[in-house]
Amino acid sequence: MVSFGIFDDEFIRGNVPMTKREVRILTLNEGKINDNSIIYDIGAGTGSLSIEAALAAKNGKVYAIEKNIEGVNLIKQNCEKFNVKNIEIINKIAPDGTDNLPVADCIFIGGSGGNLTEILSVSQKKIKLSGRIIINAITIESLNTSFEFLRENKDFKYYSFEVFVSRYNPIGNYHLKKAENPISIIVCEKI
Amino acid sequence: MVSFGIFDDEFIRGNVPMTKREVRILTLNEGKINDNSIIYDIGAGTGSLSIEAALAAKNGKVYAIEKNIEGVNLIKQNCEKFNVKNIEIINKIAPDGTDNLPVADCIFIGGSGGNLTEILSVSQKKIKLSGRIIINAITIESLNTSFEFLRENKDFKYYSFEVFVSRYNPIGNYHLKKAENPISIIVCEKI
Amino acid sequence: MVSFGIFDDEFIRGNVPMTKREVRILTLNEGKINDNSIIYDIGAGTGSLSIEAALAAKNGKVYAIEKNIEGVNLIKQNCEKFNVKNIEIINKIAPDGTDNLPVADCIFIGGSGGNLTEILSVSQKKIKLSGRIIINAITIESLNTSFEFLRENKDFKYYSFEVFVSRYNPIGNYHLKKAENPISIIVCEKI
Amino acid sequence: MVSFGIFDDEFIRGNVPMTKREVRILTLNEGKINDNSIIYDIGAGTGSLSIEAALAAKNGKVYAIEKNIEGVNLIKQNCEKFNVKNIEIINKIAPDGTDNLPVADCIFIGGSGGNLTEILSVSQKKIKLSGRIIINAITIESLNTSFEFLRENKDFKYYSFEVFVSRYNPIGNYHLKKAENPISIIVCEKI
Numbered sequence: 145m146v147s148f149g150i151f152d153d154e155f156i157r158g159n160v161p162m163t164k165r166e167v168r169i170l171t172l173n174e175g176k177i178n179d180n181s182i183i184y185d186i187g188a189g190t191g192s193l194s195i196e197a198a199l200a201a202k203n204g205k206v207y208a209i210e211k212n213i214e215g216v217n218l219i220k221q222n223c224e225k226f227n228v229k230n231i232e233i234i235n236k237i238a239p240d241g242t243d244n245l246p247v248a249d250c251i252f253i254g255g256s257g258g259n260l261t262e263i264l265s266v267s268q269k270k271i272k273l274s275g276r277i278i279i280n281a282i283t284i285e286s287l288n289t290s291f292e293f294l295r296e297n298k299d300f301k302y303y304s305f306e307v308f309v310s311r312y313n314p315i316g317n318y319h320l321k322k323a324e325n326p327i328s329i330i331v332c333e334k335i
Numbered sequence: 336m337v338s339f340g341i342f343d344d345e346f347i348r349g350n351v352p353m354t355k356r357e358v359r360i361l362t363l364n365e366g367k368i369n370d371n372s373i374i375y376d377i378g379a380g381t382g383s384l385s386i387e388a389a390l391a392a393k394n395g396k397v398y399a400i401e402k403n404i405e406g407v408n409l410i411k412q413n414c415e416k417f418n419v420k421n422i423e424i425i426n427k428i429a430p431d432g433t434d435n436l437p438v439a440d441c442i443f444i445g446g447s448g449g450n451l452t453e454i455l456s457v458s459q460k461k462i463k464l465s466g467r468i469i470i471n472a473i474t475i476e477s478l479n480t481s482f483e484f485l486r487e488n489k490d491f492k493y494y495s496f497e498v499f500v501s502r503y504n505p506i507g508n509y510h511l512k513k514a515e516n517p518i519s520i521i522v523c524e525k526i
Numbered sequence: 527m528v529s530f531g532i533f534d535d536e537f538i539r540g541n542v543p544m545t546k547r548e549v550r551i552l553t554l555n556e557g558k559i560n561d562n563s564i565i566y567d568i569g570a571g572t573g574s575l576s577i578e579a580a581l582a583a584k585n586g587k588v589y590a591i592e593k594n595i596e597g598v599n600l601i602k603q604n605c606e607k608f609n610v611k612n613i614e615i616i617n618k619i620a621p622d623g624t625d626n627l628p629v630a631d632c633i634f635i636g637g638s639g640g641n642l643t644e645i646l647s648v649s650q651k652k653i654k655l656s657g658r659i660i661i662n663a664i665t666i667e668s669l670n671t672s673f674e675f676l677r678e679n680k681d682f683k684y685y686s687f688e689v690f691v692s693r694y695n696p697i698g699n700y701h702l703k704k705a706e707n708p709i710s711i712i713v714c715e716k717i
Numbered sequence: 718m719v720s721f722g723i724f725d726d727e728f729i730r731g732n733v734p735m736t737k738r739e740v741r742i743l744t745l746n747e748g749k750i751n752d753n754s755i756i757y758d759i760g761a762g763t764g765s766l767s768i769e770a771a772l773a774a775k776n777g778k779v780y781a782i783e784k785n786i787e788g789v790n791l792i793k794q795n796c797e798k799f800n801v802k803n804i805e806i807i808n809k810i811a812p813d814g815t816d817n818l819p820v821a822d823c824i825f826i827g828g829s830g831g832n833l834t835e836i837l838s839v840s841q842k843k844i845k846l847s848g849r850i851i852i853n854a855i856t857i858e859s860l861n862t863s864f865e866f867l868r869e870n871k872d873f874k875y876y877s878f879e880v881f882v883s884r885y886n887p888i889g890n891y892h893l894k895k896a897e898n899p900i901s902i903i904v905c906e907k908i
Binding site for chain 3: 719720721722739742743746747748750751773795800850864866876877878879880881882883884885890893894901
Binding site for chain 1: 336338339340357360361364365366367368384393482484490494495496497498499500501503508510517521
């Protein structure tokens with residue numbers, strides 16, 4: 145079986161923000177990815193999540209939607225670095241670019257660029273029965289919008305939590321505690 | 336591939352403390368378990384980690400070492416509930432009970448009952464090259480003992496972090512934030 | 527000068543939820559209480575915040591608004607225990623009960639019982655120039671409502687943060703880490 | 718009465734690490750400072766804690782011990798900026814420089830430069846009965862050393878906790894959550 149957990153500094157990153165390793169592990173694991181999964185990664189950024197998802201869904205496909213050309217280039221470079229062939233990059237502002245995609249087993253929503261409600265509406269139509277939409281929220285407003293959506297759309301069951309990771313950085317004989325930013329993860333399953 | 340994440344309330348628990356779901360996911364994922372892995376679960380408690388490890392290592396084996404008979408009984412019940420056949424329960428105070436075990440791909444150390452240094456010494460001998468010892472520490476003293484061990488034993492590379500999970504509990508139209516206890520995870524790889 | 531920090535178990539509590547000590551310290555300190563402050567404590571619960579506020583505003587007054595009779599009785603008992611005379615208890619559902627109160631230097635909003643928007647509107651009218659409204663939010667929806675209010679009402683400057691406290695509980699020779707629930711604190715100053 | 722909470726960016730900081738605002742508030746409040754308090758600030762850094770302590774102990778005195786000349790200069794500049802006259806700066810490596818100081822009501826230990834055990838031993842001799850030693854630990858080893866000291870020296874009662882603050886940074890219509898590093902606070906009272 146596949147384990148997740150490529151280290152953050154193994155990815156080519158530029159200045160694009162990246163989901164940190166442990167949050168990426170938890171997010172990917174919630175996706176219940178299998179060999180043939182069809183996956184969207186919305187707001188793919190550096191592509192770190194896409195890469196690990198594509199390695200897990202080895203006979204499946206990842207559609208990485210990213211609006212910024214800087215991100216698109218990083219995803220390409222990371223595909224090359226990790227020798228990943230089953231990612232299709234879509235340089236659009238989501239939910240644009242999803243119309244012609246096959247229905248999904250799993251939709252990861254990282255960045256939403258202010259279109260979260262529209263992205264959720266489109267995701268609701270494109271997700272398979274028992275498929276999973278997994279939202280990573282870094283603002284209170286995205287978290288609240290997600291909850292509002294789930295209050296109004298009863299065809300999902302869901303659970304959600306916040307993850308706070310601090311690293312113990314070895315410095316001489318000491319371990320200095322350094323915080324990563326907390327991230328909220330909302331896991332929605334189509335019922 | 337296998338995903339982790341059985342919900343806490345699916346396990347039969349009694350009053351035995353249990354590693355919580357997200358920490359269990361991260362811990363198991365760090366184990367880089369494959370189909371044939373030989374795994375020790377030291378201080379197995381309710382067996383929640385053992386069960387998920389055994390489901391992942393479907394042709395491998397999990398040795399669950401637990402000193403309390405209450406825990407032993409819970410592990411048995413959980414094996415039955417989840418139809419898991421590849422766990423061997425060892426009712427001993429670790430590191431007792433490890434002598435005759437085959438060398439391990441992965442050793443999870445949850446509870447140590449005050450014997451952490453001895454458990455680490457034995458684990459060091461029983462772990463394969465490139466195998467992983469993963470410690471879950473809930474006290475400062477266990478965390479510090481682990482770091483002391485790693486300072487003195489240079490045949491491991493390691494990284495470590497603390498995970499803090501808060502759940503968003505839906506109550507009417509609200510999501511109330513409830514904290515789980517923070518857990519430190521130390522991942523040691525034999526080099 | 528006065529320090530805050532009565533221990534949680536010094537208060538008479540019953541089963542009413544209570545703001546925990548460190549959050550209470552931070553909340554009270556943000557109030558910039560002085561000897562003569564007029565303070566409202568909305569959703570006063572056990573009265574723990576009211577008691578410490580009243581001890582600080584020794585020539586001032588605290589109006590503790592609490593809808594539940596169980597809470598009202600606890601506040602009375604705590605006033606007696608701590609020999610505090612300058613708390614007036616108002617057994618109403620806020621914002622009811624605030625009409626005839628003198629304008630406030632400081633308004634603490636703990637529990638809002640679903641009326642947070644109305645409570646904020648009334649607080650806006652009753653708070654003095656340079657006075658402070660300090661909200662303790664335990665749900666995402668209260669936090670979001672507070673931010674919406676502040677987006678629409680520009681006569682406040684504000685800052686906000688979340689506090690997560692874990693205690694080191696001594697057990698034998700160990701210190702076990704136990705989390706308190708995270709609380710968001712929003713500090714609004716009338717400008 | 719005095720409130721704490723000067724904002725971090727009001728201090729002149731250079732590149733010297735600084736205790737963050739909310740941790741500073743909690744630390745100072747635990748000091749139970751009064752008008753005449755004699756205070757040591759060991760590892761004073763930028764002097765942010767010293768400044769707020771000196772403003773609270775307006776007829777008392779703060780001895781700020783700092784080994785780095787860069788820190789010493791920042792403390793001087795901050796004293797000038799905040800018009801504080803009751804800080805004496807001691808440019809030594811603690812516990813050096815404490816011999817001739819008057820006994821203390823309150824000793825804050827921030828940076829220890831590897832000498833924490835010695836600093837604690839000296840502090841034990843210099844602290845008054847019912848006085849308080851308050852340690853801010855950012856490494857596991859300092860935290861563990863503090864607990865070891867307290868296990869061996871029974872003339873203190875103590876409590877301890879970790880504080881994790883995340884700020885809600887307003888960005889357009891969003892509030893982005895940003896973590897500060899977690900800090901452990903150990904409060905020791907001489908009995």
